[in-house]
Amino acid sequence: MFGAINPAVLIASLMVASVPIMLAALGELVVEKSGVLNLGVEGMMIIGAICGFITAVTTGSPLLGFAGGAAGGAALALIFAVLTQSLLANQVATGLALTLFGLGLSSLMGQGYNGIKPPLTAAVPFGPLRDIPGLGRILFSHDWVVYFSILIIAATWYVLKYTRTGLIIRAVGENHDAAHALGYKVNRIRLACILFGGAMAGMGGAYISLIRVPQWTDGITAGAGWIALAIVVFASWKPWRVLIGAYLFGGITVLQLNLQAAGSSIPVEYLSMSPYLITILVLVIMSSGKGRTLNAPAALGQNFHATR
Amino acid sequence: MFRLEKRPTPSRFWTGATPVVAVILTMLAGGLMFGVLGKNPFEVIRTIFWDPLFGEFAWYLRGQLLVKAGPLILIAVGLSLGFRAGIWNIGAEGQYIMGAIFGASVGLAVFPTENRLIYPVMIAAGAFGGWVWAMIPAILKTRFNTNEILVSLMLVYVAQSILAMAALGFLRNPEGAGFPGSRNFNSYPAASNPELIAGTGMHWGVVAAFITVIAAYVLLQKHLLGFQIKLSGQAPRAARFHGVNPTALVVLCMGISGALAGLAGLFEVTGPAGQISIDFNTGYGFTAIIVAFLGRLNPLGILLAGLLMALTYIGGEMASTNLGLPSAAIQAFQGMLLFFLLAVDVLSNYRVRMSMKGTA
Amino acid sequence: MLKRTLLATAALGLGLAFAGAASAQDALKACWVYVGPIGDGGWTFQHDQGRLDVIKAFGDKVDASTYQENVPEGADAERVLTQMALGGCKIIFTTSFGYMDPTNAVAAKFPDVKFEHATGYKRDSANVSTYNARFYEGRAVTGTIAGRMTKSNKIGYIGSFPIPEVIQGINASFIHAKKVNPNVTMSVVWAYTWFDPAKEADAAKALIEQGVDVILQHTDSTAPLAEAAKTPGVIGFGQASDMAEYKPSPRVSAIIDNWGPYYVERVGALLDGTYEQKDTWAGIGGGEVKIGDITEAVPAEVKAEAEALAASIGDGSYHPFTGPLNKQDGSAWLAEGEKADDGTLAGMNFYVEGIEGDIPQ
Structure with a gap:
C-alpha cells in the first residue's frame, strides 16, 4: 500500500517543508504567551517573503535577505502593536485586517520581481558526515535555517522556562493586572513580543521565497500562516511541541505527496485532506486527557489599559 | 504625552462619529498611496466611495451592494453571538461551503422535478449542513475540551477538499461533458434563488440577512438567552452562578453561527453563484469575522459594516477596472480602512487627556 | 413558479x-x-x-x-x-x-x-x-523529449485537478514518451490546486525521491523547476509561460500559451466587420500553443525529432491521439490509424493503457 518510500529521505524533506510554519508558529507562541492573539501571521509571512526576496536580490546575499524578511515582518507587526497596545483595538479583527493588508502590499511591492532567481543558499558543509547512510541525509544535509529553526526553539524554551525575561512574559500573559501592579510595563513587554513574532513570521516567509520555492509570485505563502496559528494551539503553547506539530503537519503533507508519487492505492482526495483531519485527531487525543486544561495564557486576546 | 482615560459609558457622539473619522483618515492615507502609484487620488476615492452609490451605473450597483453584503451580514450576525459569549468560531468559511453542498445535493437529487416544496427543503438542508459542520468543533470542545478555533479552522480545509470532490465527482453536471461543476440552478426554477424584484439585488439570502439582523437585535435586547450570552462573555463565573450552562451555550452559539453560514452558502449557490464549482467559496466566511468586529458585535452595526465592506469591494473593483489600479492596491486600501476603523474606536470608549508623565 | x-x-x-x-x-x-x-x-x-x-x-x-x-x-x-x-x-x-x-x-x-x-x-x-x-499537442512534444531524456525510465507528472484538459495532457505525454521509450513508466501526483508554489515544490521533490528524472507539470508556478534545479540530472518544462530563467537546465523546453494571435484576430475582425460567433480550438498550427526554445541540454537528434513532431502536428499531418490506442483497462479505444474526435477529447475522463493509478473521482 505504501510503495517504496525511503524514510530517511522523507524525514529530511519534512524537516525542510516544516521550517516556515515552525518559525512563524514559534513567533506566534511568544506573542500569545504574552497574552496577545495576532491572527495576522499570514500577512506578516508574505511581507517577510517579499522583503526578504527584494533584499536578497538587491544585495546578492541570502543572509541579508533573511534579515530583510525579519525586518519586514516586524514592521508589519508594529502596525498591529500600535493598534492593539496603544489604541486598544480588538486583536482578532486587527489581525485579520493585517493579513488583508499584507497580501495587498506584498503584491504591490513584488511588481517587477516575478521571474527572478534569488541568490541560492547552500547546505551547511558537513563534509564526510553527510555521507553517513540514513543519518547523514537526515542530520547533515540541510541549509543553515533548518538548524537555526531548531536552535531558536531551544532558545525560546530556555528563555521562557528558566529566565527572568521568560517569567515576566508569562506573568504578563497570565494576569496583566498583577504584572502591572508589580511594576512591569505590560504594553512595552507585549510590544517586544509582537515584534519578535513578526520577525519570526517574516523569516518563515523569507524561507519560502528564498529557499523552499526560490522565487517570488503573488500569494506565495498560500495559507501557511493559518497553519502556523493552528500549530500554536496544537502545541498547547509549548515550544518543543511546536517543533513536533510543525514536523507532524509538514510530515503528513510531504507523506501524502510521496504516497501518490510511489503509486499508493489510497484515493487522492482523502490524502489531500488528511493533514487537517490528523491534526484534529491528535488534538482531540491530547486535550481529552484526564481533566488537563489546554494551558492557554489566561489573558490571551485581552487588551490591557492601565487605570492608574 | 497623551494618556487615555476610560469613559464610564461609551460616548454616544464618538460611537457615531468614529466611522466617519476613520473613512476620512483612510481617504487621506489611501489617497497618498494612490498618488504614489501615479493615479489621481481624488478620482480613485470618488470611484470607490461615490460612484457605486450615486454614479452613472448606481441603479445597477446599489443592488449588487446588497448581493455582496447579504452573505457577509448573515454570517457575521451568527458569529457575533458566539464572539460575545467568548466562543471562537473561525471556520464559518467551511460551514458556508458545507451548507451549499448539502442544499445543492438535495436540489440536484430531485432534478428536474418542479415542486413548491423543493426550495424550502433545500434551505433546511443548507442550514443543517452548516450546523453539522459547526457541531464537530462544538462537540469536540464540550466533550474533549478541544480548542474550537483550531478545529473549526482545520475543517475549512477539509470542506474545501469535499467541495473539490463534489465539483469533480458526485455533484458534477452529467450533461457537462466531463467538465467540473454542478448543474446551474438558475436554469432549474424550483431550486433557484432569483432576484425577487428585478434590478434591486434582493434575493432570499438578502431577505434572510435582514430578518436575522432584527431577530438578533431582539434576542440580545429582550430575551433571557441574549442576556446569558452577553454575561458569559463578560463574566464567565458570574454566568455560571446565574444558571448558564456553558456546554449548552457552546452548542447553541456554534449551532446558530454554523446554520446561518450554511444558509448563506445555500442562498449563494442557488442564486448569485449559481452552481457548485471547485472555487465556489470566495472568503465570505473570513471577511464576515472582520465585519462582525467592525459592527462592534452589534446586529445593527454589522448591517452597516457589511454594507461598507461591500462598498469597498465594488468600488475598489470599479477603480481597478476603470482606472487601471492593480487589485493589490485595493486590497491594501481595504486593510487601511480596517486599521483606521479599529484605531479610532478608542475614542468612543476612552477620553484622550494630556498628561505630564507617560503611562505604560 | x-x-x-x-x-x-x-x-x-x-x-x-x-x-x-x-x-x-x-x-x-x-x-x-x-x-x-x-x-x-x-x-x-x-x-x-x-x-x-x-x-x-x-x-x-x-x-x-x-x-x-x-x-x-x-x-x-x-x-x-x-x-x-x-x-x-x-x-x-x-x-x-x-x-x-x-x-x-x-x-x-x-x-x-x-x-x-x-x-x-x-x-x-x-x-x-x-x-x-490544444495544449495536448504541446504535451506530445514534451512527452517525446521526456521519453528520450529519462535515464531512470521514470517520468513524473504534477496534475492540478482531474479535469479533461489535464487528463488529455497526461495521456498525450505518456503516449509519446512510451513511443520513443517502451520502458518508460509515469507517476502522477495530484496537487489539488492550480497554484501553491510550496506544495508544487513538495510534489516535485516527492517525485524526484521516487527516482523520477523528468518532471512534467500542469500547475502554474515555476516551483517544480526550482526544485528540479536542486538535483543534478533532473529536467522539467516550462508551463504556460516560457519560464526562461531556468534555461538551459532544468528547463529544457516549454509549452507556452500564446493568446496574442487569437486576440488580435478577433479584435481585428470586430474592427473590420467580419466578426462571427465561433468555437476555436487551435493548437500548434494556429500559433496558440508554442513550444519554447529547446535548449542545448537536449541532444541535437532529440531536438530535431521533437521539432519534426511539432511541425507535423502543426501542419495537420499527424494527430497526437492516433490509434491503435487502448484505454487503461485494456479495452479498445482507437483502431489503427483512427484519430480521436474532439468530443471525446473535450470530455476525456480515462487514462490510456500503461498509466498506473486511478483518476480521482
Whole structure:
C-alpha cells in the first residue's frame, strides 16, 4: 500500500517543508504567551517573503535577505502593536485586517520581481558526515535555517522556562493586572513580543521565497500562516511541541505527496485532506486527557489599559 | 504625552462619529498611496466611495451592494453571538461551503422535478449542513475540551477538499461533458434563488440577512438567552452562578453561527453563484469575522459594516477596472480602512487627556 | 413558479433596455477578466501578454487598457462583466473556465457586446464565442523529449485537478514518451490546486525521491523547476509561460500559451466587420500553443525529432491521439490509424493503457 518510500529521505524533506510554519508558529507562541492573539501571521509571512526576496536580490546575499524578511515582518507587526497596545483595538479583527493588508502590499511591492532567481543558499558543509547512510541525509544535509529553526526553539524554551525575561512574559500573559501592579510595563513587554513574532513570521516567509520555492509570485505563502496559528494551539503553547506539530503537519503533507508519487492505492482526495483531519485527531487525543486544561495564557486576546 | 482615560459609558457622539473619522483618515492615507502609484487620488476615492452609490451605473450597483453584503451580514450576525459569549468560531468559511453542498445535493437529487416544496427543503438542508459542520468543533470542545478555533479552522480545509470532490465527482453536471461543476440552478426554477424584484439585488439570502439582523437585535435586547450570552462573555463565573450552562451555550452559539453560514452558502449557490464549482467559496466566511468586529458585535452595526465592506469591494473593483489600479492596491486600501476603523474606536470608549508623565 | 419566471423575464427586459446605455467611444474598447493576478507568472500573465499584443497591433484604434485581476468565479464575475459591458466594452474576454455561466448570463442581457470565453463549451446566445488551445499537442512534444531524456525510465507528472484538459495532457505525454521509450513508466501526483508554489515544490521533490528524472507539470508556478534545479540530472518544462530563467537546465523546453494571435484576430475582425460567433480550438498550427526554445541540454537528434513532431502536428499531418490506442483497462479505444474526435477529447475522463493509478473521482 505504501510503495517504496525511503524514510530517511522523507524525514529530511519534512524537516525542510516544516521550517516556515515552525518559525512563524514559534513567533506566534511568544506573542500569545504574552497574552496577545495576532491572527495576522499570514500577512506578516508574505511581507517577510517579499522583503526578504527584494533584499536578497538587491544585495546578492541570502543572509541579508533573511534579515530583510525579519525586518519586514516586524514592521508589519508594529502596525498591529500600535493598534492593539496603544489604541486598544480588538486583536482578532486587527489581525485579520493585517493579513488583508499584507497580501495587498506584498503584491504591490513584488511588481517587477516575478521571474527572478534569488541568490541560492547552500547546505551547511558537513563534509564526510553527510555521507553517513540514513543519518547523514537526515542530520547533515540541510541549509543553515533548518538548524537555526531548531536552535531558536531551544532558545525560546530556555528563555521562557528558566529566565527572568521568560517569567515576566508569562506573568504578563497570565494576569496583566498583577504584572502591572508589580511594576512591569505590560504594553512595552507585549510590544517586544509582537515584534519578535513578526520577525519570526517574516523569516518563515523569507524561507519560502528564498529557499523552499526560490522565487517570488503573488500569494506565495498560500495559507501557511493559518497553519502556523493552528500549530500554536496544537502545541498547547509549548515550544518543543511546536517543533513536533510543525514536523507532524509538514510530515503528513510531504507523506501524502510521496504516497501518490510511489503509486499508493489510497484515493487522492482523502490524502489531500488528511493533514487537517490528523491534526484534529491528535488534538482531540491530547486535550481529552484526564481533566488537563489546554494551558492557554489566561489573558490571551485581552487588551490591557492601565487605570492608574 | 497623551494618556487615555476610560469613559464610564461609551460616548454616544464618538460611537457615531468614529466611522466617519476613520473613512476620512483612510481617504487621506489611501489617497497618498494612490498618488504614489501615479493615479489621481481624488478620482480613485470618488470611484470607490461615490460612484457605486450615486454614479452613472448606481441603479445597477446599489443592488449588487446588497448581493455582496447579504452573505457577509448573515454570517457575521451568527458569529457575533458566539464572539460575545467568548466562543471562537473561525471556520464559518467551511460551514458556508458545507451548507451549499448539502442544499445543492438535495436540489440536484430531485432534478428536474418542479415542486413548491423543493426550495424550502433545500434551505433546511443548507442550514443543517452548516450546523453539522459547526457541531464537530462544538462537540469536540464540550466533550474533549478541544480548542474550537483550531478545529473549526482545520475543517475549512477539509470542506474545501469535499467541495473539490463534489465539483469533480458526485455533484458534477452529467450533461457537462466531463467538465467540473454542478448543474446551474438558475436554469432549474424550483431550486433557484432569483432576484425577487428585478434590478434591486434582493434575493432570499438578502431577505434572510435582514430578518436575522432584527431577530438578533431582539434576542440580545429582550430575551433571557441574549442576556446569558452577553454575561458569559463578560463574566464567565458570574454566568455560571446565574444558571448558564456553558456546554449548552457552546452548542447553541456554534449551532446558530454554523446554520446561518450554511444558509448563506445555500442562498449563494442557488442564486448569485449559481452552481457548485471547485472555487465556489470566495472568503465570505473570513471577511464576515472582520465585519462582525467592525459592527462592534452589534446586529445593527454589522448591517452597516457589511454594507461598507461591500462598498469597498465594488468600488475598489470599479477603480481597478476603470482606472487601471492593480487589485493589490485595493486590497491594501481595504486593510487601511480596517486599521483606521479599529484605531479610532478608542475614542468612543476612552477620553484622550494630556498628561505630564507617560503611562505604560 | 409562474411569479418567478415573470420576474426573471422582467429582469431580462430591464437589462436589454439599459444595454444601449453604454456610451459610444471612438476607439473600440476591448476588455479582459482575469482569474489571478498578472504577477502569477503563468496563466493570467500569458493572457495579459495577449492583451499587450492587441495594444501593439492596433495602437489608437483599440482601447485595450481595461482589465480586472483576481475576479472570483460566480457572482463577482457576473458583476464585473456587467460593469464592463455598461462601461462601454465592445468585446470582453473571460479567461477562466469558471466564468462560463456568468459569461453566458451577462451576454444574454447585452446582445451588442461580444463575449469571448476561454476553455468553456457554452455558447447560449449569438454574441458568445469560445476559444481554447490544444495544449495536448504541446504535451506530445514534451512527452517525446521526456521519453528520450529519462535515464531512470521514470517520468513524473504534477496534475492540478482531474479535469479533461489535464487528463488529455497526461495521456498525450505518456503516449509519446512510451513511443520513443517502451520502458518508460509515469507517476502522477495530484496537487489539488492550480497554484501553491510550496506544495508544487513538495510534489516535485516527492517525485524526484521516487527516482523520477523528468518532471512534467500542469500547475502554474515555476516551483517544480526550482526544485528540479536542486538535483543534478533532473529536467522539467516550462508551463504556460516560457519560464526562461531556468534555461538551459532544468528547463529544457516549454509549452507556452500564446493568446496574442487569437486576440488580435478577433479584435481585428470586430474592427473590420467580419466578426462571427465561433468555437476555436487551435493548437500548434494556429500559433496558440508554442513550444519554447529547446535548449542545448537536449541532444541535437532529440531536438530535431521533437521539432519534426511539432511541425507535423502543426501542419495537420499527424494527430497526437492516433490509434491503435487502448484505454487503461485494456479495452479498445482507437483502431489503427483512427484519430480521436474532439468530443471525446473535450470530455476525456480515462487514462490510456500503461498509466498506473486511478483518476480521482
